[in-house]
Amino acid sequence: YARAPHPSYGDAKIPAWEMIKFSVTIMRGCFGGCTFCSITEHEGRIIQSRSEGSILREIERIRDKTPGFTGVISDVGGPTANMYRMACKDPKVEALCRRPSCVFPDICPNLNTSHDDLIRLYRKVREVQGVKKVMVASGVRYDLAVESPAYIKELVTHHVGGYLKIAPEHTERGPLDKMMKPGIGAYNRFKQMFDAAAKQAGKKYYLIPYFIAAHPGTTDEDMMNLALWLKTNRYRADQVQTFLPSPMATATAMYHTGVNPLRGVRHGGSDKVEAIKGLRQRRLHKAFLRYHDPDNWPLLREALKQMGRADLIGPRPDQLVPAHQPPGTGKAAGTRRPVRPAGRTQRFTTKGLPMK
Ligand code: SF4
Known part of the structure; x- marks a missing residue:
């Protein structure tokens, strides 16, 4: 993998390349199941996470080979920023489960929501020689993040650059139920924790919903x-x-x-x-x-x-x-x-x- 646009583009400026050239995908898949999105269908509901070694090697390759690298990794993420290494606690149950989402209407008690592996990964990425700043630009699933105050603290202290985009998508229960999204209460909880962590870190950061x-x-x-x-x-x-x-x-x-x-599709019902x-x-x-x-x-x-x-x-x-x-x-x-x-x-x- 060359980590460069195809040579046939010549010197053309490619906006998508500009966005991703210093970013690293750490996982694929999503168990959120938001109805307006088809990532779960494209990439699967079971998260496939890369090993730490593979991610760190890619960052070193970016540092050594990608022209214009100034020490800033623009994103360490994936379809969702914080589902790295999360999975159903029981693989047998996971194989049989037909729920379209592990987090709607509430977080399933069988889901392991630990952010510890992700926090450890962030720390290792920050330690790579030549890396000055590591951003998290992928969308944070805030109803999962509130399960780990340590993750929010790590994120806000080291990986936010002024704004953090998150997607409550609506405030009202009717459309949120059709979207399979959590209620605005989860957003409010996250905002409180985010603001507190920013204050503690002495930073002025904003959430962009x-x-x-x-x-x-x-x-x-x-x-x-x-x-x-x-x-x-x-x-x-x-x-x-x-x-x-x-x-x-x-x-x-x-x-x-x-x-x-x-809600099930029945003739007349x-x-x-x-x-x-x-x-x-x-x-x-x-x-x-x-x-x-x-x-x-x-x-x-x-x-x-x-x-x-x-x-x-x-x-x-x-x-x-x-x-x-x-x-x-x-x-x-x-x-x-x-x-x-x-x-x-x-x-x-x-x-x-x-x-x-
Ligand atoms: S049992 Fe729960 S955590 Fe496991 S796959 Fe089903 S919804 Fe997800």
Whole structure:
């Protein structure tokens, strides 16, 4: 493996290569089972972890052979940052188990959630000669991380560079159940532990939460409540992600059939799921995520009135959109070219930081 783009690209700048050239994959697979994602289908639910020796040798190769290496490893991760060496406690049970997720609706008592191997690996990677900084840029599964305060401390003290992206994806139970994601309570617990660890380390770090608009099973009220949560917590999303049905994902089956396969599919007795397909509703769900953008205010005001929530229009901090429209804004929302749903590459930029 050459760790270089194919020579046929010549001197072309390849953004994907720029992103991964100093990063190391330590495992593959995911037992999360999030319905909008098909990594579990692509890579398997049983985690395949590389040996420490193999990872350390690759880092030495990066150091010695990759042009432009300055001592910073940009990611030590995989589909999820913190599932390294995690597995079912009993291989026989694991072989027979048909649960689509080991962590939803709760962490399975059979799952070994120890982060000790990962912490030891981080320490060894930091000790490689010539390595000055090791980042963790893969998504941290925060409901697992809260099981290990030592991991959060290690992560925050050594491997975060200002921001840490995590993906609660929503705040409301309805869509979260369709996504097979934990409740926002797990996010809150993680945030508390993250903030405490950052304070202890004397660092000013921020969590950047990601959310999805228009996931199957999301109502306008769900999006409104998410927008209120964002405003209360002083988050402003810059780019946002609108659900896109992608091959092999369970949520894609929901989107196309209007049925929830997680609840069993029976003739005449299946659990129905509303798919968000209409352009106006998709725009509206996205607009709720960007409640602070004046271009979205006319659409949001109209929707809030229809929902009987005109009380959320006004200047107070607990209201979502102002009644006034700044000159030169607000026309684009109805006339823009169609919204192209984004892939998994969204989302908050530095403008997504807590306001102030
Ligand atoms: S028994 Fe639990 S930990 Fe084991 S494979 Fe099944 S869901 Fe995962």
